[in-house]
Amino acid sequence: MTRRTVTRTLMYLSLITAAGVVLLPLGVVLLTSLKTDREMANGSGALSLPGDPLNVHNYVTAFQDGHMLAAFGNTAFILVFAVGGTVLIGSMTAYAIDRFTFRFKKLVVALFLLAALVPGVTTQVATFQIVNSFGMFNTRWAPIALYMGTDIVSIYIFLQFVRSIPTSLDEAARIDGANAFTIYRKIIFPLLKPAIATVVIVKGITVYNDFYIPFLYMPSQDLGVISTSLFRFKGPFGAHWETISAGAILVILPTLIVFLCLQRYIYNGFTRGATR
Numbered sequence: 001m002t003r004r005t006v007t008r009t010l011m012y013l014s015l016i017t018a019a020g021v022v023l024l025p026l027g028v029v030l031l032t033s034l035k036t037d038r039e040m041a042n043g044s045g046a047l048s049l050p051g052d053p054l055n056v057h058n059y060v061t062a063f064q065d066g067h068m069l070a071a072f073g074n075t076a077f078i079l080v081f082a083v084g085g086t087v088l089i090g091s092m093t094a095y096a097i098d099r100f101t102f103r104f105k106k107l108v109v110a111l112f113l114l115a116a117l118v119p120g121v122t123t124q125v126a127t128f129q130i131v132n133s134f135g136m137f138n139t140r141w142a143p144i145a146l147y148m149g150t151d152i153v154s155i156y157i158f159l160q161f162v163r164s165i166p167t168s169l170d171e172a173a174r175i176d177g178a179n180a181f182t183i184y185r186k187i188i189f190p191l192l193k194p195a196i197a198t199v200v201i202v203k204g205i206t207v208y209n210d211f212y213i214p215f216l217y218m219p220s221q222d223l224g225v226i227s228t229s230l231f232r233f234k235g236p237f238g239a240h241w242e243t244i245s246a247g248a249i250l251v252i253l254p255t256l257i258v259f260l261c262l263q264r265y266i267y268n269g270f271t272r273g274a275t276r
Helices: 004-032 037-041 057-065 068-099 105-117 120-133 141-147 150-163 167-175 180-209 212-217 226-233 241-275
Strands: none
Touching: 004 241, 037 241, 057 068, 057 141, 057 241, 068 105, 068 141, 068 150, 068 226, 105 150, 120 141, 120 212, 141 180, 141 212, 150 180, 167 180, 180 241, 212 226, 226 241
16 A cells, blocks of 8 residues: 555656646746736836736737738638548558558558658658749648658558458448448548548647748748747747737637547547557
């Protein structure tokens, strides 16, 4: 009992410490966003409470001057097409790998793993030339095309679920005259809902938070997403940390709300795909 108590105590202490390390910077940003410029000029402590906890002036300034509405629109447009393409390409790839026998099948799977090991930064020169040659530079289709290149994690999630679907369903459909695409569309894809939910959340948060690709391939200010808009917003307000903090909170809130509401789908998707 003593050893179990000590183990449990250490576990809770480690969790509390980790939570504190993650939440402390967010708390500082939140408190800073509610302070006035005078409070910041007086050198108030990072963890000191604001004089007016309902002060939303910084949020109004950040939303209007940071062009957040247009940024959210561009982000939503990219999210819909990029995540939708990832789901289709990833599920089709997993279906083909698991259900079909073809030459160099193992080589193809090995190449997927090899591609995942190559740092994306090392291939950006060639990638930029390809994107520019297709005339997609400085358009919203450039990041969409790059994001739709499904990562190995999405393929792995779909592959685990496809393997859990009995092949007898495929055989029964083929007896009824269904071809491979019909089997995928009417049988496989509808049964992948838990995996789709997991991929949508994981990929969506990745695309939402990404800064490098939109900044490199969409330099126009009119095409700014939330990450690049927040970066550009820092310019005229370089010394006004209360306004910058308000902009950061506006960027963080959507992903935080989505993750808190849908986190069980992430965990269930990983565990069910790994055990079924």
